[in-house]
Amino acid sequence: MAFKEHPRDGGRTWRLFGQLRGAVYLFIFQFIFFHQMEAQIRYSIPEEMKKGSLVGNIAQDLGLDLKRLRTGGARIVTGENIQYAELKTDKGILVVNERIDREQLCGDVTPCSFTFEILLEKPMELHPVTIEVLDTNDNAPTFQNSNLKFEISESAVLGSRFILEIADDADVGENGLQNYILTVNDNFVLKQNINPDGSKYAEMVLQKPLDREEQPRLSLKLSAVDGGNPQRSGTVNIDVLIIDANDNAPVFNQSLYKGMVVENAPKGTRIVTVNASDIDSGSNGKIVYSFSKSKAGITDLFDIDEATGIIYVAKEIDFEKDNKIEFRVEAKDQGGLTDSSKVDIEVIDVNDNAPVITVMSFTSPVSEDSPAGTTIGIINVKDLDSGTNGQVRCTIEGNVPFKIKSNVRNYYVLMTDAQLDRENLSECNITVIASDAGSPPLLTKRTFYLKVSDVNDNAPVFPRGPYSASITENNSPGVSILRVNAKDLDENQNARVSYILEACEIGGTQVSEYISINAESGVIHAVRSFDYEQIKQLVFTVKAQDGGSPPLSSNVTVKVLIQDRNDNPPQVLYPVQTGGSLVAELVPRSADVGYLVTKVVAVDVDSGQNAWLSYKLQKATDRALFEVGLQNGEIRTIRQVTDKDAVKQRLTVIVEDNGQPSRSATVIVSVAVADSFPEVLSEFTDFTQDKEYNDNLTFYLVLALAVVSFLFITCLVVIISVMIYRWRQSRVMYHSNLPVIPYYPPRYSDTLGTGTLQHVYNYEVCRTTDSRKSDCKMGGAGSQNVLIMDPSSTGTMQRIQSEKNILDEPDSPLEVS
Numbered sequence: 038m039a040f041k042e043h044p045r046d047g048g049r050t051w052r053l054f055g056q057l058r059g060a061v062y063l064f065i066f067q068f069i070f071f072h073q074m075e076a077q078i079r080y081s082i083p084e085e086m087k088k089g090s091l092v093g094n095i096a097q098d099l100g101l102d103l104k105r106l107r108t109g110g111a112r113i114v115t116g117e118n119i120q121y122a123e124l125k126t127d128k129g130i131l132v133v134n135e136r137i138d139r140e141q142l143c144g145d146v147t148p149c150s151f152t153f154e155i156l157l158e159k160p161m162e163l164h165p166v167t168i169e170v171l172d173t174n175d176n177a178p179t180f181q182n183s184n185l186k187f188e189i190s191e192s193a194v195l196g197s198r199f200i201l202e203i204a205d206d207a208d209v210g211e212n213g214l215q216n217y218i219l220t221v222n223d224n225f226v227l228k229q230n231i232n233p234d235g236s237k238y239a240e241m242v243l244q245k246p247l248d249r250e251e252q253p254r255l256s257l258k259l260s261a262v263d264g265g266n267p268q269r270s271g272t273v274n275i276d277v278l279i280i281d282a283n284d285n286a287p288v289f290n291q292s293l294y295k296g297m298v299v300e301n302a303p304k305g306t307r308i309v310t311v312n313a314s315d316i317d318s319g320s321n322g323k324i325v326y327s328f329s330k331s332k333a334g335i336t337d338l339f340d341i342d343e344a345t346g347i348i349y350v351a352k353e354i355d356f357e358k359d360n361k362i363e364f365r366v367e368a369k370d371q372g373g374l375t376d377s378s379k380v381d382i383e384v385i386d387v388n389d390n391a392p393v394i395t396v397m398s399f400t401s402p403v404s405e406d407s408p409a410g411t412t413i414g415i416i417n418v419k420d421l422d423s424g425t426n427g428q429v430r431c432t433i434e435g436n437v438p439f440k441i442k443s444n445v446r447n448y449y450v451l452m453t454d455a456q457l458d459r460e461n462l463s464e465c466n467i468t469v470i471a472s473d474a475g476s477p478p479l480l481t482k483r484t485f486y487l488k489v490s491d492v493n494d495n496a497p498v499f500p501r502g503p504y505s506a507s508i509t510e511n512n513s514p515g516v517s518i519l520r521v522n523a524k525d526l527d528e529n530q531n532a533r534v535s536y537i538l539e540a541c542e543i544g545g546t547q548v549s550e551y552i553s554i555n556a557e558s559g560v561i562h563a564v565r566s567f568d569y570e571q572i573k574q575l576v577f578t579v580k581a582q583d584g585g586s587p588p589l590s591s592n593v594t595v596k597v598l599i600q601d602r603n604d605n606p607p608q609v610l611y612p613v614q615t616g617g618s619l620v621a622e623l624v625p626r627s628a629d630v631g632y633l634v635t636k637v638v639a640v641d642v643d644s645g646q647n648a649w650l651s652y653k654l655q656k657a658t659d660r661a662l663f664e665v666g667l668q669n670g671e672i673r674t675i676r677q678v679t680d681k682d683a684v685k686q687r688l689t690v691i692v693e694d695n696g697q698p699s700r701s702a703t704v705i706v707s708v709a710v711a712d713s714f715p716e717v718l719s720e721f722t723d724f725t726q727d728k729e730y731n732d733n734l735t736f737y738l739v740l741a742l743a744v745v746s747f748l749f750i751t752c753l754v755v756i757i758s759v760m761i762y763r764w765r766q767s768r769v770m771y772h773s774n775l776p777v778i779p780y781y782p783p784r785y786s787d788t789l790g791t792g793t794l795q796h797v798y799n800y801e802v803c804r805t806t807d808s809r810k811s812d813c814k815m816g817g818a819g820s821q822n823v824l825i826m827d828p829s830s831t832g833t834m835q836r837i838q839s840e841k842n843i844l845d846e847p848d849s850p851l852e853v854s
Contacts, residue, residue, distance in 0.1 A: 077164070077165050077166075077167070078093070078095065078098050078099065078164065078165075078166045078167070079166075079167045079168075079169065080092050080093045080131070080166070080167075080168045080169070081168075081169040081171055082133070082137075082168060082169070082170060082171065083170070083171045083172075083173050084137050084138060084139035084140075084142075084170050084171065084172060084173055084175070085136065085137065085138070085173060085175060086133045086136075086137065087133065088132075088133055088134065088135065088136065089132050089133060090132060090133045091130060091131075091132055092122060092130070092131035092132060092133060092168065093130065093131050094129060094130050094131075095124065095129060095130060095131050095155065095166070096128075096129025096130070097129065099155070099164055101129070103126070103127065103128075103129050105157070106124075106126045106129055106157070107126055107127075108159065109157030109158050109159055109162070110157065110158050110159075110398075111124060111126050111155060111156070111157050112124065112155075112156055113153050113154070113155060113156075114153060114154045114155075114156045114397060114417060115151075115153040115154070116393070116395065116417065116419050117151070117153075119135055120134055120135065120153075121133065121134055121135050121137050121151060121168070122134055122153065122166075122168060124155065131166070137170055139170045139171075139172050139173075139209075140176060140207035140208070142170060143170070144207075145207075145209060145213075147172075147209045147210065148169055149169065149170045149172070149209075150167050150168060150169040150170060151167075151168055151170070152165060152166065152167045152168075153165075153166055154166065156397065156415075156448075158398070158415075161415070161444065161445070161450070163445045163448065172208050172209050172210055172212050173208075173212065173265075174208055174212040174263060174265025174266065174267070174268075174269060175208070176206060176207040176208045176212075176269070177206070177263070177269035177270060177271050178204040178205065178206040178214050178261035178262065178263055178269065178270060178271040179204060179205055179206070179271045180202050180204050180205075180259075180261070180271055180272070180273040181202060181205070181330055182202060182273065182330070183273060183274065184273065184274045184275075184276060185201065185202055185259070185273055185274065185275045185276065186275075186276045186277075186278065187199055187241075187275065187276070187277045187278065187373060188277075188278045188279075188280050188372070188373035189243075189247060189277055189278070189279055189280065189373055189374075190247075190279070190280050190372040190373065190374070191246070191247045191248060191249045191279050191280070193243055193246075193247060193286075193374065194243070195243055195244060195245070195246060196242060196243060196244075197242070197243040197286060197374065198228070198240045198241070198242055198243075198286075199225075199240060199241040199242075199243075199375065200238065200239075200240050200329060200365075200367065200375060200377050201217070201238070201239045201240060201241060201259055201273075201275070202259075202273060202330040203236070203237075203238045203239075203329075203330055204217070204261030204271055204273075206261070206263050208263060208265065211263075211264040211265065212263055212264065212265040213263055213264070214236075214237055214261055214262075214263055215237075215262060215263050215264040216229065216237075216261070216262050217229055217237070217239035217259060217260065217261055217262075218259070218260040218261075218262065219239070219241065219257060219258075219259055219260075220257050220258045220259075222255065222257060223245050224243060224244065224245045224246075224247055224255065225241040225242065225243060225244065225255075225257070225277075226241075226242050226244050227239055227240070227241060227242075227259075228240045228241075228242045232363075232379070233379075234363060239259065241257075241275075247279045248279075249279040249280070252279070253278070253279050254276065254277065254278055254279065255275075255276075255277035255279070256274065256275070256276055256277075257274075257275040257277065258272055258273070258274055258275065259272065259273050259275055260272045280372060280373065285315055285316050285317045285321070285322075285370075285374065286315070286370065286374030286375060286376055287313040287314065287315040287324045287368040287369065287370050287374060287375065287376045288313060288314055288315070288368075288376050289311065289312065289313045289366075289368060289376050289377070289378040290312050290313065290314065291311075291312075291378060292378055292379065293378065293379045293380075293381065294309050294311050294366070294378060294379070294380045294381070295309070295380075295381045295382075295383070296308040296309030296348070296380070296381070296382045296383070297382065297383045297384075297385055298350060298354060298382055298383075298384060298385065299384075299385045299387055300354050300355055300356035300384050300385065300386060300387055300389065301353055301354065301355075301387060301389055302350050302353075302354060303350070304349075304350055304351065304352065304353075305349050305350060306349065306350040307347060307348075307349055308339070308348045308349065308350065308382060309347075309348050309380065309382070310345065310346050310347045310348070311326060311341075311346040311348070311366045311368075311378060311380065312346055313326070313346070313368030313376055313378075315368075315370045315374075317370065317372070320371045321370060321371050321372050322370060322371075323370060323371050324368050324369065324370050325343045325344075325368070325369050325370075326341050326342070326343050326344075326345075326346040326366060326367070326368055326369075327341065327343065327366070327367050327369065328341060328364060328365070328366060328367065329364070329365035329366065329367045329377050335362060335363075335364050336364055337351065337352065338350070338351055338352055338354055338359075338362065339351050339364075339382075341366065346366070346368075348366075348380065354384055356384045356385070356386040356387070356422075356423070357390065357421045357422075359384060360383075360384050360386070361381065361382070361383055361384065362381075362382045362384065363379065363380070363381050363382075364379075364380055365377045365378065365379050365380065366378050366379075366380050386422055386423050386424065386426060387422075387426070387475075388422055388426040388473060388475025388476065388477070388478070388479055389422070389479075390420060390421040390422045390426075390479070391420070391473070391479040391480060391481045392418050392419065392420045392429045392471035392472065392473055392479070392480070392481045393418070393419050393420070393421075393481065394416055394417075394418050394469065394471050394481055394483040395416065395417040395418075395419075396414065396415075396416055396483070396485075397414075397415040397416060397417055397448070398414060398415045399413065399414035399415075399451075399485055400412075400413045400414065401413070401485075401486065401487050401488050402487070402488035402489060402490040403453070403457065403487060403488075403489055403490065404457075404489075404490050404492060405457045405458055405459040405489050405490065405491060405492055405494070406456075406457075406492045406494070407453060407456075407457060408453075408456070409453055409454060409455050409456055410452055410453060410454075411452060411453045412450055412451070412452045413439075413451050413452060413453065413487065414450075414451035414485060415448060415449070415450055415451070416431075416448070416449050416451065416469065416483070417447055417448055417449075418431055418447055418448075418449060418471045419447055420473050422473065422475065425473075425474040425475065426473055426474065426475040427473060428473060428474040429447075429471055429472070429473050429474075430471070430472055430473075430474070431443070431449050431469060431470065431471050432469075432470050432472075433451075433467060433468065433469060433470070434468035434469075434470050434482070435468065437465055437467060438453060438454050438455040438456075438457065438462070439451060439452065439453055439454050439465075439467055440452060440453075440454040441469060449469075451467065451469070451485070457489050458489075459489040459490070459491045459492075459527075459528070460495065460526045460527075462489060463488070463489055463528075464486070464487065464488045464489065465486075465487050465489070466484050466485070466486055466487075467484065467485040467486075467487055468482055468483070468484045468485075469482070469483045469484075469485070470482050471483075491527050491528045491529065491531055491532075492527075492531070492585075493527055493531040493583060493585025493586065493587075493588070493589060494527070495525055495526040495527050495531075495589070496525070496583065496589035496590060496591050497523035497524065497525045497534045497581035497582065497583050497589070497590065497591050498523060498524055498525070498526075498591060499521065499522070499523045499581065499591065499593040500522065500523075500524060502593075503593065503594040503595070503596060504519060504521055504579075504593060504594070504595045504596070505595075505596045505597075505598070506518050506519035506561075506595075506596075506597050506598070507597070507598040507599075507600050508563060508567065508597060508598075508599060508600065509599075509600045509602055510566075510567050510568055510569040510570075510599050510600065510601060510602050510604070511566055511567070511568070511602055511604060512563055512566055512567060513563075513566065514563060514564060514565050514566055515562055515563065515564075516562065516563050517560050517561065517562050517563075518552065518561045518562065518563055518597055519560075519561055519595075519597075520558065520559050520560045520561070521536065521554075521559040521561065521579050521581075521593060521595065522559055523536075523559070523581035523591065523593075525583050527583065527585065530584040530585065531583055531584060531585040532583060532584075533583060533584035534559075534581050534582070534583055534584075535556045535557070535581070535582050535583075535584070536554050536555065536556050536557075536558075536559045536579055536580070536581055536582075537554070537556065537579070537580045537581075537582060538552070538553065538554045538577065538578075538579060538580075539577065539578040539579065539580050539592065541577055541578065543572070543575055543576070543577070544572060548575070548577045549564070550564060550565070551563070551564055551565065551567075551572075551575055552564055552575065552577070552597070554579060559579075559581075561579075561595065561597075567599045568599075569599045569600065569601040569602070569643075569644065570605070570642050570643075572599060573598070573599055574596060574597060574598050574599060575595075575596070575597040575599075576594065576595070576596050576597075577594075577595055578592050578593070578594055578595070579592065579593055579595055580592050581593070601643050601644045601645055601647055602643075602647070602696075603643055603647040603694060603696025603697065603698070603699070603700055604643070605641060605642045605643050605647075605700070606641070606694070606700040606701065606702050607639045607640065607641045607650055607692040607693070607694055607700065607701065607702045608639060608640050608641070608642070608702065609637065609638070609639045609692060609702055609704045610638040610639060610640060611635075611636070611637065611638040612635060612637070612704065612706060614704065614705070621707040621708065621709045622634050622635045622672075622706065622707070622708045622709070623708075623709050623711065624674070624678060624686075624708055624709065624710050625678070625710075625711075625712055626678050626679070626680060626682070626710060626711070626712050627678070627712070628674055628677075628678045629674070629677065630674060630675065630676055630677055631673050631674065631675075632673060632674040632678075633671060633672070633673055634663065634672040634673060634674065634706075634708055635671075635672050635706060635708075636669070636670055636671045636672065637652055637665070637670035637671075637672065637690050637692065637704060637706070638670065639652075639670065639692040639702065639704075641694050643694065643696065646694075646695040646696065647694055647695065647696040648694060648695075649694060649695035650670075650692055650693070650694055650695075651667050651668065651692075651693050651694075651695070652665045652666060652667060652668070652669070652670040652690060652691075652692055653665060653667070653690070653691050653693070654688060654689075654690060655689040655690065655691045655703065656687075656688070656689035657686070657687070657688045657689070658683060658685065658686045658687050658688070659682065659683070659686060661675070661676060662674060662675065662676060662678070662682060662686065663675065663686070663688055663708070665688075665690055670690070670692070672688065672690070672706065672708075678710060682710050683710065684709055684710050684711050685707075685709070686707070686708035686709070686710055687705060687706075687707055687708075688705070688706040688707075688708060689703055689704075689705055689706075690703065690704050690705075690706060691703045692704070
């Protein structure tokens, strides 16, 4: 406990010290005994101190350093609306925060003090602090009325008492009311009395009989003085009117009346009845009851029946303001004689105040990884009622993962009761219910909105397993193939998903050479055009990674199938077409129906139905003699060969695939129908000459068509020019000398240098002495009878070559469409 003398005290604190010394020793003993539980500090200061005046060094008195005050968030906790003291945490001192008026704060209660707590957190400590406000003589005694009037019968007996108005001094102790002084007169003397509560009141006592004829009126002055330094006083004028006849004053049958009333009792509730009697008769014995002059506001709570003395409730009574009310009742007769009695009324408390919840601190948001038992708020709960009506219990409404616990009187800690999960509970309303023990109980609810902040505890998840998609070959680079999508249950940056293509090789080439992925949208694009004949599918891994720290990720497999397009025509492997020699199949005239002449072998590097080949006979010298197998390409006779059949047979076979649209290739097969070799040679010499003749004829026909087209275009241009000249008259004749561009039919392309077939296929035809048993080394792809006429041949072939090269045909026998 610390007592400090203030300059404005004038030494009065030292006088109070003697009176409070015993209480101080007792308090010091209690402070030392209970120090282990909580430090209690008490200061004494005079009222009316300036704002900012020093109260005490709280850090030193509590044994705390300044760092603990700052880190613990030290603050003053009080349930009052006005905070009279302020804590300077940087200096560890208490200073006056608001002007303190002791009379306004405590009224006539002494000693006057107010209490608050110093609250520290981490760990939580509570230190009660009591500040006693010492009185200064700042109020003079005052009377409620400026004039008092008395009507006193001249027959009043000596010793009659006349109660004077009580002066009200808001100060207490020596600064309060000390004495009453009555102006000197012959008839009355002043007698001072003390009530049981310590208050003083004065009476005028008649010491000399009154004589109305001698002096019908007296004018006196009553002064009330206090004991302050300097001394203050207040006065009231007293007018005494002397009347005749009535010489007996009323007398109460009790000096003290007691009653009880329940707070908030309705207006008109009867409390107690006072009774006085007067031995006079007639009008002199008729008594009127009234309240004596007392403190302002006390008697406003009650009404009294002037005739019966019944005291009623006049306005609502609040137990929390006045739990016991004392006042005096006066009985006055017609002659002005009076008597007074004291009335004590006890106010009974009812449960009319619900608990009040005050939030000390509340933390929001709270991280979802906070452990169970984490403090999120501190609240203070008070109930102004007394007894069981003021006993409070706090609970949490609903099934939420939080609990409330009380460690210090009237203080409750709100904390988590389980591990939080933002993905299941992102925000929550916590409703605290404070109820008292009254009957019926009153309760107060306070709702706290708590938001749970996110931590990166969820990896991105793909909603389905491996992705698969298809793309047609020969696609445009940059075309989108598919989109992968991953979801992350976290929020904000922790849920921001980026897509990354995992490094791998496909056919010895990095996957990034084939495809790319948009990191934000997850759309997969083709980097280049795909060729089904080179690569059939792409299998790679995509990683989804969030933006947390550290980041979390998951992978998914993506399979992209390359779909084939019909972009390759069939390739004829057999019969081989060369420009230097003529291959002819030999069919004996004795061949039966179904005789296998040869087999057209073709391949298509496409797949599926794009590679399904069909063979058709497009043109033939004699369609009634040969047919081609639709699926196998075998050329067979469909009737018996006769001597009338021409030796030279030319077949044009078209090979088509099943694509949409289909692509095709043509091959010319020369067949010799003969039984002897010389016959074949003579016929094929003419065949070559005829072919050259036909080729020359074709050239001239094309050239003639080009000349006719040129002449037509020239005429058309001349006609248009003349018409424009006549219309505009501004241009000269336009002459166009277009050169004649001869048209040459394209030579058939060689199978070995076109298409997607990259390798030259060589086929050797082996013949036996029996031409019907000829075969090919490629596995039956050739015909049974093959006739090869080459310029390098000896014997007959040399002689024929010297006359004319009948085997050098200008056209290639293979067409590709």
